[in-house]
Amino acid sequence: MATRRTKGEGAIYRRDDGLWIGAVDLGWKNGKRVRKVLNGRTRNEVVAKMREVKLAVEQGVTLAPDRLTVEAYLEGWLTKRIPGTISTRTEALYARAVHDYINPTLGKIRLTKLTPTDVAEMLQDLEARGYSASTRRMARATLRRALRMAEQDGLLSRNVAAIAEGPKMNHREGRSLTPEQARMFLLAASEHRLSAAYVLTLSLGLRRGEILGLKWEDIEAAEGTVVLHIRRQLIRDSNGVHLDDLKTKGSRRTLHLSRSMIEMLDQHRAFQEAEELVKGRQWHNDHDLIFTSTIGTPLDPEQFGKTVPKIAIEAGLGHWSIHELRHSCASIMIAMDVPLEVIAEQLGHASIRVTKDVYGHLMPRSRARAAAAMQAALFDENVHSRPQQTDPLATQLATFDADFITPKPVTRGFVGRPGLDPGTLGLKVPCSSR
Numbered sequence: 001m002a003t004r005r006t007k008g009e010g011a012i013y014r015r016d017d018g019l020w021i022g023a024v025d026l027g028w029k030n031g032k033r034v035r036k037v038l039n040g041r042t043r044n045e046v047v048a049k050m051r052e053v054k055l056a057v058e059q060g061v062t063l064a065p066d067r068l069t070v071e072a073y074l075e076g077w078l079t080k081r082i083p084g085t086i087s088t089r090t091e092a093l094y095a096r097a098v099h100d101y102i103n104p105t106l107g108k109i110r111l112t113k114l115t116p117t118d119v120a121e122m123l124q125d126l127e128a129r130g131y132s133a134s135t136r137r138m139a140r141a142t143l144r145r146a147l148r149m150a151e152q153d154g155l156l157s158r159n160v161a162a163i164a165e166g167p168k169m170n171h172r173e174g175r176s177l178t179p180e181q182a183r184m185f186l187l188a189a190s191e192h193r194l195s196a197a198y199v200l201t202l203s204l205g206l207r208r209g210e211i212l213g214l215k216w217e218d219i220e221a222a223e224g225t226v227v228l229h230i231r232r233q234l235i236r237d238s239n240g241v242h243l244d245d246l247k248t249k250g251s252r253r254t255l256h257l258s259r260s261m262i263e264m265l266d267q268h269r270a271f272q273e274a275e276e277l278v279k280g281r282q283w284h285n286d287h288d289l290i291f292t293s294t295i296g297t298p299l300d301p302e303q304f305g306k307t308v309p310k311i312a313i314e315a316g317l318g319h320w321s322i323h324e325l326r327h328s329c330a331s332i333m334i335a336m337d338v339p340l341e342v343i344a345e346q347l348g349h350a351s352i353r354v355t356k357d358v359y360g361h362l363m364p365r366s367r368a369r370a371a372a373a374m375q376a377a378l379f380d381e382n383v384h385s386r387p388q389q390t391d392p393l394a395t396q397l398a399t400f401d402a403d404f405i406t407p408k409p410v411t412r413g414f415v416g417r418p419g420l421d422p423g424t425l426g427l428k429v430p431c432s433s434r
Contacts, residue, residue: 012046022046024053052157070114071107073155074098077146087244089237094142101126101139111155119143119164127167136167175324176331177202181317185325188315196261196268197291197304198311200228201322204255205329205347208305208322209233212298213243214290219257219265226257230348234298241298243287251348265290330355 012022022038036053040046078095086094105122106114119140126136144161151159177185182202189198197211212234219228230253232245246252257265268290275294276283285296293299305322312320326347333343344355 012043012050014043020046022050024050055157068111068155069107070109070111071103073111073150074102074107074143074146077149081149087235087247088239089235089244092237093138094145097139097142098146101131101135102143106143111150114147114160116160116164119161123164123167133167140164140166175320175327177317177320177324177328179332179335182328182332184315184317185312185320189311192307192311193271193294194291194304194307196264198308198325199261199264201308202325202329203258203261204228205326205333206230207233207326207348208301209235209244210246210348212289212291212301212304215288216269216290217288218290226262228255228257229253230255234301236301241300243298246348248350250345250350253345253348255346 012020014020018041020040020043022040024036024038025033026036038046038049038053040049075098078091078098082091082094102122105125106118109118122143123136123140126139131139140161144159147156147159147161150156186195186199186202189195192198200206200214201208201211210230210233213232214228214230218231219226221227230246230251232243234241235244272285272290272292276285276296279295283296285292287298289296289298291299308322308325309319312318330343330347333346334340340355341352344352347355349355
């Protein structure tokens with residue numbers, strides 16, 4: 001005997017092949033009554049699906065078409081939804097994640113059928129194919145962002161990528177140069193045409209694109225000192241090499257320049273002006289960039305980064321990357337007792353927590369001082385005041401005194417474009433592309 005239908009279940013029947021069919025009334029759309037047909041191996045399975053659909057409709061969810069696949073949805077997301085909302089570089093990263101990491105495993109699955117288990121299997125497949133934990137995390141993050149938009153649009157009732165457990169990241173403590181090694185690197189870099197760029201990279205901890213995106217107008221005198229404004233970056237993406245403004249408030253920052261850095265930049269400008277005079281019409285520094293190719297055009301970020309290992313090897317230090325120069329800057333500042341919040345601001349981190357997570361293991365001296373302070377305050381006898389501490393270099397953001405490079409005397413400032421010094425026409429530093 002057939003089981004009696006409960007109120008609100010809708011039409012449920014069993015086909016001749018044994019499959020149970022149910023239909024849910026979704027109301028009127030474009031003058032037509034719309035119904036969603038569901039199926040299952042048992043009646044209870046169909047009833048559960050129908051209740052889930054009804055609940056989604058009551059919550060205002062616009063159900064995705066039954067045949068809409070993950071691949072089709074993600075392609076629409078890439079081409080129609082995110083362009084103009086993020087940088088072109090991030091857009092390229094999302095496209096790569098979709099095409100190379102997500103679609104090969106999940107692309108043919110219907111969007112409404114996607115489960116946390118499917119996402120977990122995708123991550124396992126990527127691991128089996130040899131992809132790192134950071135790549136797997138990026139693939140999951142891309143899918144999570146895309147499905148969040150589907151959730152906002154009412155196509156999904158939950159974000160299964162957010163529910164699925166992400167890959168476990170193995171924390172690796174990055175290497176950093178010691179102050180002695182850093183001086184060895186800078187000494188070797190002084191023989192190169194772009195020596196000032198490497199000094200700024202190591203002294204200020206700037207990113208590769210930030211260094212190459214600097215303009216002469218970013219340097220200015222302010223209240224008796226000289227500061228450098230970090231406002232943009234030079235990037236390479238599908239549109240080629242171009243300048244892109246820094247998006248976040250933390251990444252846009254103003255840094256103080258030490259005396260040695262000012263002198264090196266002054267010397268670099270003299271060299272650049274001489275190059276411009278020699279090249280004549282071949283010179284094309286349309287953006288007035290500080291660091292350019294030998295004809296004034298923007299440098300390729302990839303090629304600029306590849307020069308650092310060569311200089312490190314020349315200095316007898318082995319292979320070091322340009323990102324490790326940034327890491328070394330932070331490590332040396334920590335060793336010089338620069339406060340963590342100042343380091344976070346200098347590096348352009350979104351928050352001090354990022355800095356602490358990355359560099360916290362380098363702060364044993366700070367923890368030792370904290371223990372000593374509590375010992376003095378709570379347990380030592382005849383304590384009348386806090387123990388005297390040496391004055392740390394907290395107010396100096398640049399820690400390198402590069403006098404060993406022997407810069408030329410400073411004869412001009414950075415306000416306005418200085419005139420050519422006839423003595424700079426004979427370049428003493430080879431204008432190579434190194």
